[in-house]
Amino acid sequence: MDIDIAAAPKVTAAFYIQAAASFVVALLALAVGIFYLPVGGWIRAFLGLGLAYVVTSAFTLAKTIRDAQEVGTVVRRVDQARIDNFISQHDPFKTTATN
Template identity: 65%
Template sequence: MSETPVKQNTAAFYGQAVASFAVAMAATAIGIYRLDADSWVRAFLGIAVLYLVTSAFTLAKVIRDRQDATARVYSPFEKL
């Protein structure tokens, strides 16, 4: 039996993902702040963006967990 090693992301990839997320959130926040609208409209858009971000994180976690659960099924007869 051969096991395939798990591929890990590099630190550069992780840093790029974090930086991309930070730039996107900052650009959205600046855009909402500078929007020519009432403050309640800007507040609503801000809350909507936060809800969308948290929903995206939750969806990504659920997909990752499902993929991890089906990635390797151990037989009760094989040595761990």
């Protein structure tokens, strides 16, 4: 009785491509919008800095979430290995000798 925890749904290549394309389009559209705003250079620089901060924060958040999920996966695998070990060593027909 072996339960495969790694049988979780996998993300397809098409999803990765769609996510990357969507990110690039949104980033470029916002950068172009900031560039063509009818405002001074300092305001444009401030908005550009804000855009850079949002992008780096998004990547940091994504990495943090991924790391937390990987830790959970490792813990579940260790727990499953302990359960498998217990089940393999358990003999319900084993009798204990009493003195």
